[in-house]
Amino acid sequence: MASFREMFFTPAEFAAIAKVDRGAISSLETAGLLQTVKRKVGNVERKMVSLENMQNYFRKLRETQGAGIDLSNGDGAVAAGLPIPIESVAMATVANPKHRVQMFYNVKGGTGKSTLTAQFVMRATMMGLNVLAIDLDGQGHLTVNLDVLDAHERPTIYDVLINDLPIEEAIMPVAPGLDLIPANLGLCNIEIPLNNKSRREYRLSEALSKISDRYDLIVADTNPAASILNGSMLVASELVNVVCATNPLSFHGMSLVMATIEQMEQEFRRQLEVRIVPNMYDNREVISQEVLGELRAQFPECCTKTVVNRSADLNEATKRRTTVWDVSSKGMAAQDINSLTEELLFLR
Ligand SMILES: Nc1ncnc2c1ncn2[C@@H]1O[C@H](COP(=O)(O)OP(=O)(O)OP(=O)(O)O)[C@@H](O)[C@H]1O
Ligand SMILES: [Mg+2]
DSSP states (O other), X not given: OOOGGGOEEOHHHHHHHHTOOGGGHHHHHHTTSOOOEEEEETTEEEEEEEHHHHHHHHHHHHHHHHTTOOTTSHHHHHHTTOSSOOTTOOGXXXXXXXXXXXXXXXXXXXXXXXXXXXXXXXXXXXXXXXXXEEEEOTTOXXXXXXXXXXXXXXXXXXXXXXXXXXXXXXXXXXXXXXXXEOOOGGGGGOHHHHHXXXXXXXXXXXXXXXXXXXXXXXXXXXOSSOOHHHHHHHHHOSEEEEEEESSHHHHHHHHHHHHHHHHHHHHTTOOOEEEEEEESBOTTOHHHHHHHHHXXXXXXXXXXXXXXXXXXXXXXXXXXXXXHHHHOTTSHHHHHHHHHHHHHHHOO
């Protein structure tokens, strides 16, 4: 068991995340695209990829892509200073996120918002993106999921929006490439003072605009209510990921959620991209299948192709306060988080 910032990946795990053939790892090393470290596992020294090795790999690829260099031919390899062309690199995984500011949302509680936000930001960080996670729920579950246990002593978005604390001072590092604005119980008291502030719904996006150029991705976890704080995040966001558990009550609440989003769009003259993420799906349950079918029929444009299955691995990751990759890299939950992350980042 390891906290996210101390994670090491096996070559097979790296290959699965980078979508490269495992046999290509040596040539990626020779080409200087990937560095590995030797780690003792039991009595054996094994080649491993640290979190930072993984991030550097993705960053190097992103740089070559940004410069319009195709590494899979000889000219591109020479231009990038590589000894050999790399035919196996999966450039699809190194695009920039389509929407830089995202939120996980549902006025209904317990649908899996905090769990999926935490897994999404950790997975995006693994791909070398500079990520800021924001906890907008006084329960502080995103904060705990990211293994921050001293949030009661730290500033939160309350201090930024109500006490005019510079937003930089509310940001803390969690892991290389991953920062957090944590939450604690004090944030539960924000609604009345925020309501009394001028330009209340704009305060969060104005604060975020001061630091947004430092990040490739900003992702908020929200509280389960139609609150002003959530409204502020809807004003700041480009993509809203509505997490819907595949049970009848969650489905019933979807019309209210979509109506709330539409109302915000009209009031603040914004156009939001919305994705509905079906969560806790169990294909052995007829009710799960029915709800998924109804979700897809009623919101055909919005439902993600990825369905997150109900899995003990996600509960275990919550308990251990780490990524699901650390629980079981070959499990269904790791595959689901993989495909969800890629879908929400690149909207493919
Ligand atoms: N796909 C899943 N499979 C199994 N358990 C899950 C799954 N998604 C979430 N859970 C579990 O469900 C519980 C509720 O999840 P979570 O706290 O993320 O919901 P939430 O929507 O953030 O709740 P709240 O509205 O209170 O903020 C947690 O114990 C979490 O581990
Ligand atoms: Mg939550």
